[in-house]
Amino acid sequence: MIQNIRGTKDILPDQIGQWHSLERIFNEVTTLYGYKELRTPIFEKTEVFSRSIGDNTDIVNKEMYTFIDKGGESVTLRPEMTAALVRSVIQNSLTQEVSALRLWYFGPFFRYERPQKGRLRQFHQFGAECIRSPYPESDVEIILLANQLIRKAGISDYQLNINTLGNDSSRTLYKDELTKYLTSNKEQLSEDSKFRLETNPLRVLDSKSENDKLVIESAPSILDFLDDESRNHFDVVKSMLDDAKVPYKIDPKLVRGLDYYCHTVFEFKSGALGAQDAFGGGGRYDGLFSQLGGKLTPAVGFAMGVERLLLIIENSAPEQVIKQSDCDVFIVCMNENLLKDAFKISEMLRSNGYSTFCDLHRRSMKAQMRETNKLNAKHCIIIGEDEIKRNAVTIKNMITSKQVEIKIDLLHTISFS
RNA sequence: GCGGCUGUAGCUCAGCAGGUAGAGUGCCAGAUUGUGGCUCUGGUUGUCGCGGGUUCGAGCCCCGUCAGUCGCCCCA
Numbered sequence: 302m303i304q305n306i307r308g309t310k311d312i313l314p315d316q317i318g319q320w321h322s323l324e325r326i327f328n329e330v331t332t333l334y335g336y337k338e339l340r341t342p343i344f345e346k347t348e349v350f351s352r353s354i355g356d357n358t359d360i361v362n363k364e365m366y367t368f369i370d371k372g373g374e375s376v377t378l379r380p381e382m383t384a385a386l387v388r389s390v391i392q393n394s395l396t397q398e399v400s401a402l403r404l405w406y407f408g409p410f411f412r413y414e415r416p417q418k419g420r421l422r423q424f425h426q427f428g429a430e431c432i433r434s435p436y437p438e439s440d441v442e443i444i445l446l447a448n449q450l451i452r453k454a455g456i457s458d459y460q461l462n463i464n465t466l467g468n469d470s471s472r473t474l475y476k477d478e479l480t481k482y483l484t485s486n487k488e489q490l491s492e493d494s495k496f497r498l499e500t501n502p503l504r505v506l507d508s509k510s511e512n513d514k515l516v517i518e519s520a521p522s523i524l525d526f527l528d529d530e531s532r533n534h535f536d537v538v539k540s541m542l543d544d545a546k547v548p549y550k551i552d553p554k555l556v557r558g559l560d561y562y563c564h565t566v567f568e569f570k571s572g573a574l575g576a577q578d579a580f581g582g583g584g585r586y587d588g589l590f591s592q593l594g595g596k597l598t599p600a601v602g603f604a605m606g607v608e609r610l611l612l613i614i615e616n617s618a619p620e621q622v623i624k625q626s627d628c629d630v631f632i633v634c635m636n637e638n639l640l641k642d643a644f645k646i647s648e649m650l651r652s653n654g655y656s657t658f659c660d661l662h663r664r665s666m667k668a669q670m671r672e673t674n675k676l677n678a679k680h681c682i683i684i685g686e687d688e689i690k691r692n693a694v695t696i697k698n699m700i701t702s703k704q705v706e707i708k709i710d711l712l713h714t715i716s717f718s
Numbered sequence: 719g720c721g722g723c724u725g726u727a728g729c730u731c732a733g734c735a736g737g738u739a740g741a742g743u744g745c746c747a748g749a750u751u752g753u754g755g756c757u758c759u760g761g762u763u764g765u766c767g768c769g770g771g772u773u774c775g776a777g778c779c780c781c782g783u784c785a786g787u788c789g790c791c792c793c794a
Contacts, residue, residue, distance in 0.1 A: 302767090307785070359792045363719070381794085410794085415719080417788060426794060493791065509790080558793055576789060606794030635752065668747085670754040685752060699754070 308422025319611060323454060327407055327427050330450045336403040336429050341385045343409060347375040353384035353592055355560030364412040378411035382428055383586065383602055390432060391595035402432040419577040419609045430602030437537035440565040440585055440601045447581055447603050448547050451569060456613050461547065463567040464555035467523060467531035472563065475526035476502060486516045506554040522553040531564065538565050561586040573616040574609055581605035629655040629717050631673040635685040637663055643684050646694065646712065655717050673699060680717050
């Protein structure tokens with residue numbers, strides 16, 4: 302048997318309803334906030350990602366699906382959207398005509414990782430980006446949008462963590478201090494963290510190793526290294542979230558994995574997910590546009606893992622899905638000679654807006670009645686020789702079991718809902 | 719890339735000192751002539767993940783491999 306590729310999933314007919322309803326929520330909420338959808342190709346020149354995400358992140362080092370195409374060009378299946386979106390915004394000069402460019406996206410992404418709960422090689426993200434404002438109110442707008450979306454998706458048990466990475470100078474100052482501290486305690490750190498200390502010391506902060514945690518506990522905090530600008534930015538974010546009554550927790554150890562973040566960073570967490578407890582996250586990335594060859598353009602955004610969202614929904618409301626009827630009217634056809642009439646009638650009903658099926662197995666009446674019941678149809682129409690002679694059919698209400706004969710000419714006047 | 723656990727009918731699972739598979743569910747049909755849901759009866763389904771090895775004989779033991787799952791790394 303040929304199987305799907307490791308870490309990929311079929312979305313089966315039974316599950317598609319969940320996806321559609323989430324997609325509807327994405328559409329509704331983004332419209333309310335004035336965001337427009339942007340779709341980009343699912344692959345890009347490799348440098349789009351390697352120049353933006355960070356050369357020493359795992360995403361770039363070992364997780365990208367990269368290959369050389371027949372023209373000799375290195376291309377990569379997108380591992381995330383922000384870099385691709387920024388590329389498109391620069392290329393199409395989208396910032397030219399608006400003061401604030403508000404964009405959202407939804408689609409598949411690819412990372413070559415070991416699959417586990419809430420982690421796939423092809424997964425889906427929803428995200429939104431607010432481009433051109435350097436001010437904290439745009440950070441808040443993005444967080445509010447994300448929060449609204451989570452609530453509309455029916456999730457109530459989650460936590461919002463926020464932190465700031467400060468501006469460049471604050472962060473540089475802090476990084477130096479942190480590096481000094483960690484270096485002096487280097488012997489107590491795990492091998493992983495010793496390596497991180499060389500490549501990206503900030504990421505030592507979210508190590509899961511118990512030993513590391515002891516060291517980290519008394520490490521210097523970014524919050525003590527903020528200059529006025531950075532502090533003010535963060536204060537506004539906090540007070541606006543308070544005003545909006547969005548609960549959050551400040552986590553000075555929250556560091557996002559991608560190199561391009563500055564100032565506000567945040568993460569949505571849920572207990573329903575196991576080891577990968579974050580189902581959404583984002584932050585400000587003022588430097589990314591210039592890194593990708595555009596003009597200096599401040600921006601902030603977030604992304605959400607749709608499969609993780611679905612895991613939480615399943616977990617919190619397992620019986621929430623109500624079985625809906627697949628069919629309004631099932632056509633029970635007594636014999637093959639009447640199939641022509643059955644098809645004519647079903648087409649008429651469909652053009653009146655009713656979902657209608659005929660049996661495709663030439664089965665007995667009893668079998669067709671069973672089928673009607675299984676499909677949860679409220680009505681069936683029985684087409685038999687006797688009725689047809691009178692230019693009529695029988696309508697049976699499956700709930701009350703009552704049935705009436707009606708002239709075919711009048712069928713279009715009947716309501717089946 | 720690393721580690722633990724798992725892999726038997728469409729689905730959920732049983733199978734045990736190693737002797738070439740079973741239950742429930744589903745599906746199909748029937749319980750008198752053109753009528754569903756409940757009930758009853760009968761039927762149906764498997765390269766026991768794949769490949770190799772040990773053995774007279776393996777779903778059960780060994781090795782490899784693939785996949786799933788949980789965790790590490792990292793992230794959504």
